[in-house]
Amino acid sequence: MAKVQGLPARAAALRMLDAVLRRGETLEMAERAHAKGLTPSDRGLARAIASETLRWLVDLDALIDSATKQNLPHDAKPRMVLRMMLAQVLRLDTPPHAAIATGLELLAGGPRRLAHGVFSALVKRGVSLPAVPTLPEPVARRWGERAAPIAAALAEPPPLDLALGDRRETDRWAKELGGMTLAPGHVRLPRGTAVERLAGFDAGAWWVQDLAASLPGRLLGAGEGRTVLDLCAAPGGKTLQLAAAGWQVTSVDKSLKRLDRLVENLERTGLSAEVVAADALAWKPGRTWDAILLDAPCTATGTCRRHPDVLHRIGPRQIEEMAELQAALLDRAAGWLAPGGTLVYATCSLEPEEGEARAAGVALDPLPVEAGELPAGLAPTPEGWLRTEPSMLGEAGGIDGFFAARWRRS
Structure with missing residues (x-):
């Protein structure tokens, strides 16, 4: 062969x-x-x-x-x-x-x-493909009126987003790498860029992280030495982000292989975190944290631009299974939040069952997302949550689909 x-x-x-x-x-x-x-x-x-x-x-x-x-x-x-x-x-x-x-x-x-x-x-016959991919019928039916703009955003793979360890260096790295920036600490480059060959890779000045994936961590703000629990943390983009923002990070994940990658990224960037290999549903830490970021396991349908397999693998059964897991993880996370602490829940899913429906059942004080916390072109939902879809920021190259909500313990 x-x-x-x-x-x-x-x-x-x-x-x-x-x-x-x-x-x-x-x-x-x-x-x-x-x-x-x-x-x-x-x-x-x-x-x-x-x-x-x-x-x-x-x-x-x-x-x-x-x-x-x-x-x-x-x-x-x-x-x-x-x-x-x-x-x-x-x-x-x-x-x-x-x-x-x-x-x-x-x-x-x-x-x-x-x-x-x-x-x-x-x-x-000189056949060609349409300008916009046709979604599988079950997916189009599930997404309803949202389907057409999402499909349009799938026509091309997404660009490459980098998250910077030092937000003050945003303009410098955007210029040096020949990219654009949509938020402090973010640089966007054309797709197909060879990451390991870029300036700043060996020095650990940045890591790969879609702009949407960085938004939940941004909702926690500056750490100023406070403690934060990053649940389901591997492969580590949010851990790096929180450590760079001045948080004392505890990173928990049950996948040893993915945690190895997290540790490698910590070593490359020179950032630090306590790394714990544990299943969050069975883990008993015996302490609380000032903030918790739960980027929960999900169907990942929001990443369909870069992972088009989700269009063909994910259906009602997988969505239901993930929603049950997310509800259990939210219950666990809420119990580890210190008084006055902040909890952010996020999924990279386009399914309401994994986002809005989960947020509606949380018995903590809502802490609405403010427009000023988000990149230009994005806005909170009327409920004070964050919902991004691939069709948003289209002129700048789009963005992954994400949901995030925030609460505070009184």
């Missing part, structure tokens, strides 16, 4: 797609499992093919069905390979002959003639 140039990346992309669509794995999990051993460029290509296939899956299937007398089964290997071939040509500017050479090799011993005929017919 590997004798055909570019084939290892395509073979990895095929396995990744199979893991996502048939087994319900996240794209990140699939990449770790099936892109091992690839060169960095091949790994990047495999990820790009899989991502664009998932982003445009409904539209790619419509093209394939338009060129077949009898629709191929949804999970048939020829359909999967045709999706990849079309995604490469229509989204990644791959020459058709390269897509054919690698695609047909993936079907060795299978219906290569069928795949070749369908692909060639579509290329000869």
